[in-house]
Amino acid sequence: MDKPISQVREIAFIDPAVEDVAVLVAGLRPEVVPMLLGGELPAAEAIARTVRDYEGLDAIHIVAHGRPGELSFSNGSLSLANINQYAADLAAIGDALGRYGKFCCGAVTPAKAPEAALSCRSCRR
DSSP: OOSOGGGOOEEEEEOTTSSOHHHHHHTBOTTEEEEEOOSSSOHHHHHHHHHTTOOSEEEEEEEEEEETTEEEETTEEEETTTGGGGHHHHHHHHHHEEEEEEEEEEEEOTTSOGGGSOOSGGGBO
16 A cells, blocks of 8 residues: 555455455545455454554445355355454444444455446445
């Protein structure tokens, strides 16, 4: 990342299992900082650890595979069935957002084009 932490307003966390990450990143607005999740930790924990250093973010974008009620990351899922076990991580993610900050999840299926991955239209060019 080239920007100092104080200048970052939006971050897009991208699961490594998403196809054509380079195409997806190229489609982001310049002010959205892409971060590829590593897969070593559960996604919610990895995101919470990263955003702990930020405050007042305008948006946090999540791009992963998914289906209704579930985001599927390369190292596990976040779903309605297990969301309670990630409550502290999700609270930390929420704390990094500004008063009007947005949490946008773009769930993709293998059949979708990478350009369609970001369902939160505000992060696309």
